[in-house]
Amino acid sequence: DAGVTQSPTHLIKTRGQQVTLRCSPKSGHDTVSWYQQALGQGPQFIFQYYEEEERQRGNFPDRFSGHQFPNYSSELNVNALLLGDSALYLCASSLDLASTGELFFGEGSRLTVL
Amino acid sequence: GQQVMQIPQYQHVQEGEDFTTYCNSSTTLSNIQWYKQRPGGHPVFLIQLVKSGEVKKQKRLTFQFGEAKKNSSLHITATQTTDVGTYFCAGPPQSNYQLIWGAGTKLIIKP
Numbered sequence: 001d002a003g004v005t006q007s008p009t010h011l012i013k014t015r016g017q018q019v020t021l022r023c024s025p026k027s028g029h030d031t032v033s034w035y036q037q038a039l040g041q042g043p044q045f046i047f048q049y050y051e052e053e054e055r056q057r058g059n060f061p062d063r064f065s066g067h068q069f070p071n072y073s074s075e076l077n078v079n080a081l082l083l084g085d086s087a088l089y090l091c092a093s094s095l096d097l098a099s100t101g102e103l104f105f106g107e108g109s110r111l112t113v114l
Numbered sequence: 115g116q117q118v119m120q121i122p123q124y125q126h127v128q129e130g131e132d133f134t135t136y137c138n139s140s141t142t143l144s145n146i147q148w149y150k151q152r153p154g155g156h157p158v159f160l161i162q163l164v165k166s167g168e169v170k171k172q173k174r175l176t177f178q179f180g181e182a183k184k185n186s187s188l189h190i191t192a193t194q195t196t197d198v199g200t201y202f203c204a205g206p207p208q209s210n211y212q213l214i215w216g217a218g219t220k221l222i223i224k225p
Contacts, residue, residue: 042215056211105156
């Protein structure tokens with residue numbers, strides 16, 4: 001049973017560029033949440049997707065957008081990258097029935113913006 | 115805004131000593147969850163507490179949820195090297211899907 005998988009694991013971009021990160025949830029899970037974790041900090045909620053819709057959004061600008069596909073996988077897009085966007089981006093999946101319950105995290109995508 | 119304060123930021127202990135981390139939320143939470151993140155790794159779920167005043171144990175780990183559902187603690191008895199990592203508390207404010215996370219407490223075993 002595959003857990004949550006994310007790609008790419010590491011990437012380097014320059015300011016102003018755009019990036020797309022991908023996530024496949026744990027088998028049987030229908031809800032995907034994205035988090036940003038800066039070094040030495042706790043994860044910060046970006047948004048949550050359920051039934052291909054953004055269900056809730058954290059305090060992130062519109063440069064951060066996402067998508068959920070019919071197979072429940074998800075993408076996170078960040079436009080006009082800033083140096084401050086450098087962080088570990090974590091995808092977490094869960095079951096909608098337990099939408100505020102246990103999260104299963106992927107290994108993350110570490111983004112460096114130069 | 116809603117926030118969860120977690121203290122201490124770091125705790126250095128000798129192997130075999132106890133470790134405790136505390137969380138305090140600015141708002142009432144539906145539940146409190148605890149995660150462990152090893153260096154270079156991702157958060158891994160430890161436990162969820164839902165009821166006011168709830169206490170749960172997992173071997174050497176004891177978790178508590180406050181009566182007002184705004185604070186929580188994790189206590190580890192007789193730490194081992196395998197306990198090294200950062201422990202995070204997180205909880206959803208009521209009627210909210212997102213988890214608000216504490217900044218974590220890093221457990222360091224002194225050589």
